[in-house]
């Protein structure tokens with residue numbers, strides 16, 4: 001029935017102020033107002049309609065993305081939207097496209113690695129979209145191993161130019177988004193060679209296509225790398241290939257903030273760490289963590305609302321059938337994901353602060369916190385994207401058969417999201433960066449240099465290596481100090497165990513290779529500790545609104561205790577908890593699920609998502625699922641005719657043959 005709220009009973013059960021929770025979720029009242037207004041602006045504009053993406057051909061989908069981007073840009077300018085509003089606009093458009101790479105990587109690369117002069121020249125062009133850029137780093141042969149890139153940029157002192165060249169097939173750029181069909185320019189990463197000497201990988205601004213007719217410039221071969229996973233999904237993006245044949249650019253198009261090449265061809269390195277050439281990736285990894293909470297919360301919102309609508313089997317005392325959300329197994333799978341969505345939101349907020357802090361320090365030539373910022377962005381990007389990709393798939397299963405329908409919104413969400421485990425650094429490769437950082441920190445314990453920031457707990461090694469958890473009853477697991485101590489002891493003991501095992505090898509690098517799997521586990525334990533500790537910090541701060549803090553506390557302990565349950569092997573083998581304490585944690589977790597249950601639908605309402613953004617029949621705000629599933633089915637092109645195309649060629653002859661043989 002139209003207009004009826006099928007989830008009204010659920011909403012009436014809520015024990016907290018949903019409007020205040022919306023503000024906590026958004027980050028501030030202002031952020032909530034911006035999101036609320038912009039999401040409705042996008043939802044009400046027919047250009048941003050997205051329900052036909054799965055049945056569009058690749059070319060149609062790509063052109064549709066261009067149309068949406070052009071319309072968005074027109075609106076952004078006409079309405080004079082701020083940067084914050086424009087970013088929300090792009091997010092609610094919900095269609096990956098070249099603009100992500102232009103604004104998300106090309107512009108930041110110039111800002112981070114260009115000199116003042118270069119910024120003055122290129123940023124106005126990019127900011128007005130008079131040029132469109134992408135980030136061309138990965139090659140056919142190398143993505144993770146950036147120092148292994150093969151494209152060369154050789155300085156020619158006679159002409160004061162760099163010659164950009166792809167010497168082998170594997171040196172072709174391969175994957176950059178926006179490169180295949182749209183970008184006029186790229187920041188290209190290539191090995192800098194002056195006077196026959198290789199100075200390693202540097203960034204260069206390279207024009208690829210004519211600004212008059214969009215044709216590739218002579219010496220440039222460029223195109224799209226082909227269809228990717230899923231229908232619709234990330235296929236709206238023109239990930240591309242690019243080959244250079246001795247292509248020349250002026251010397252001043254090398255990004256020279258970190259190091260320079262003089263007119264004479266002399267290479268001058270500045271005193272800033274060369275790793276700042278990777279700065280754009282650090283920026284994007286940080287934004288990917290916030291985005292993980294968006295993607296996971298969408299999936300959880302769909303699965304929670306549908307689990308409240310869906311009924312299976314009569315309850316034990318007869319009467320109406322049971323809502324599937326009331327099954328403890330459903331709660332055990334769904335509620336930790338709901339808690340994770342909130343956890344990733346808060347750790348994303350914290351990481352944004354950390355990133356801003358390190359950026360300000362770098363501007364003042366203080367490089368001390370760079371290794372920690374790198375480890376945190378790499379590790380949290382890895383941990384949150386892996387958990388989110390797995391979580392979206394779990395939400396699909398939580399919706400049973402209907403979750404497999406494209407109109408549930410979950411298959412496309414998964415297909416768009418899952419490459420986040422690979423892009424901006426493969427998740428295993430990134431955890432190994434965290435592991436290196438942890439091994440370094442452990443090796444310096446006792447040297448007088450106290451670990452700081454997220455490794456501060458390692459400075460309490462004497463205590464954490466020996467302590468026994470003092471949990472005695474289930475409610476003790478709601479004590480933040482006891483929860484933190486268990487996570488700190490587990491993370492430290494895993495890191496120290498890896499360090500001890502490493503020390504048994506004569507060759508450290510060989511030892512590191514042998515122990516890779518354990519090192520990744522230790523890195524994940526450290527990252528989980530960060531997320532738990534930032535969630536606890538959040539609930540210990542000021543939070544307004546009736547019952548809001550209470551709900552956040554429940555979510556925080558569900559997040560921590562489900563991790564404890566999931567990684568029980570780690571906690572037991574490191575003696576961080578006893579089997580009895582683990583069983584008390586499970587008991588407490590069940591109690592928390594029961595407390596969360598009446599608030600579940602309201603907790604996902606607090607995300608404040610429009611039906612347009614959710615794009616899911618199962619997750620509709622009004623819960624009116626069944627009639628809408630029929631409506632969606634009838635829209636499928638296969639249902640345009642009653643008798644399908646192909647009947648006369650392929651079905652009728654079969655049936656007739658059968659009838660003939662049956663007559664024989």
Ligand SMILES: CCCCCCCCCCCCCCCCCCCCC/C=C/C(=O)SCCNC(=O)CCNC(=O)[C@H](O)C(C)(C)COP(=O)(O)OP(=O)(O)OC[C@H]1O[C@@H](n2cnc3c(N)ncnc32)[C@H](O)[C@@H]1OP(=O)(O)O
Pocket residue numbers: 069070072073076086087090099100101103104105135137138143144145146147177275276278279281282284287370371374422423424425426429433436
């Ligand atoms: C028109 C309408 C709309 C308009 C609207 C406008 C608004 C729109 C707004 C849109 C905004 C969008 C927001 C952004 C979203 C972006 C979308 C994202 C889409 C995805 C695109 C994907 C892009 C990519 O994938 S780019 C390529 C990424 N590649 C990688 O990540 C490669 C991974 N590999 C590496 O990073 C390194 O090589 C690594 C880390 C493996 C290092 O290997 P190594 O061999 O150890 O490295 P080495 O170079 O020798 O380093 C030694 C030393 O340095 C340390 N190190 C490494 N990296 C860093 C670093 N980044 N920072 C600091 N330190 C670093 C390393 O740890 C070593 O240290 P020591 O051990 O101490 O020596």
Ligand SMILES: Cc1cc2nc3c(=O)[nH]c(=O)nc-3n(C[C@H](O)[C@H](O)[C@H](O)COP(=O)(O)OP(=O)(O)OC[C@H]3O[C@@H](n4cnc5c(N)ncnc54)[C@H](O)[C@@H]3O)c2cc1C
Pocket residue numbers: 101135136137138141142143144145174175176177234239419422423424425426427428429432516
């Ligand atoms: C959708 C999408 C968009 C992208 N957009 C861009 C873009 O805009 N610009 C750009 O430059 N690039 C882009 N990329 C490329 C992306 O950054 C790389 O694919 C990514 O960094 C992984 O590198 P790789 O493909 O070389 O993986 P590989 O390193 O080849 O990984 C293969 C396997 O090897 C393992 N492995 C690799 N090294 C190690 C190691 N040292 N120890 C243990 N295991 C290891 C990995 O864990 C993985 O299981 C994009 C990729 C995708 C999928």
